[in-house]
Amino acid sequence: MKENKQIPPATVKRLPLYLQCLDQLKTDSIGVSSRKLAELAKVNDAQVRRDLSYLGTLGTRGVGYDISTLRNQLQLELGLVEGWSAVIVGIGNLGSALAHYGGFREKGFGIVGLFDEDPKKIDSQVAGLVVKPLKELKSYCEKFDVAIGIIATPGQYAQGVADHLINCGVRSILNFAPVLLKNTPNIQIRSVDLSQELQILSYYLDRPILKAVD
Amino acid sequence: MKENKQIPPATVKRLPLYLQCLDQLKTDSIGVSSRKLAELAKVNDAQVRRDLSYLGTLGTRGVGYDISTLRNQLQLELGLVEGWSAVIVGIGNLGSALAHYGGFREKGFGIVGLFDEDPKKIDSQVAGLVVKPLKELKSYCEKFDVAIGIIATPGQYAQGVADHLINCGVRSILNFAPVLLKNTPNIQIRSVDLSQELQILSYYLDRPILKAVD
DNA sequence: TTTTATATCTAATAATTAGTTCAAATAATT
């Protein structure tokens, strides 16, 4: 639609979803309709069109969207072409799992460092990287211009690690520790709380008719 | 406020958050105000009051909320007192991490079985449980009345596993595989896509001023 | 060429969610 208008948060949240839907599409098809995308993403098709209109006028009436154009535009808008670097702090079970997770690299993120304070973990190799102590965080962040910090420590250390990350110039934090991090100006924080997700499911277990929020 | 009115999805999503805030509160305090809770949860205090009013008239004007009453009511409403049983399918790095994660048990969920198809994993012990092959899923689900299935397989197997779980009587699915599962009537599905979370962060990295959606 | 089916885009409307304001109730203070 128009270029300089800012994209509503609710839409931003769905953009990665649409990207995933495109990946899930048969590779031989060249175009896709909002209806098809809506079916995959499980949202209303008008919603899809509105959301995509924020990226520009990408569709063709009577035809649909060109998949590769759409994918490029989504990647561009989400900043996936910037090649942001990230570090993971806390290399326990979850941290290791995140380090091994291929989806980050696939979407253009580079995990450039793993950090922990446990002497038993330091210098061990995880997913092809050597685990380093936190005192080396700053030099890593400077060297690789790290923009994103992923926290997978036990809850009690999470805030300290967050402060440390921010101090090292990290501008976004993805937090898996089950604690609420303090807000810091200009720092984006997203928290994924595994047990909270289960609790939401639990609510709807007793009420199978109701429609949940995503 | 009133008992039979259904709780808005946006509120349901915040209830586990409030529960977490209570845990984070000093244990010696007996009461808490909506303002304090709002500060911890990083939402508006009127929002807190409105959200909590769906659980009944729990607060006292001029005083605040009794912490233990509030906690009980939240746990009750979220169904955490039901002691739902869950299984994890896909015992790779992420599946193991989930199996080790203490937060599930802490919130009242019981992980009663781990399943995988890889012969190298079957019969191995993870987090005190023996990994079983999927053909034993049905008997487990019946024996333990499993309500929740957690999927941590590679994407390509996720839909098959989901179908299997549903076939075994599971009514809710928490999916960590980076694919979109088909909708099934009366089955609640929540997906946690790790790379999608990073992508949302990535969008705001280029636009540090904007306010993101939770 | 005309008609029909398809599908985007926009404007208008509806639904949901969030925030403001203020009356009422409590507890502490004067």
Place this chain on the structure above:
DNA sequence: AATTATTTGAACTAATTATTAGATATAAAA
């Protein structure tokens, strides 16, 4: 006992988000 500071709860208002309806463009079929 009266006053003041708190703090909830509810009504009202505002903002955001989602859906519907209609106009327009494309492609295929008659």
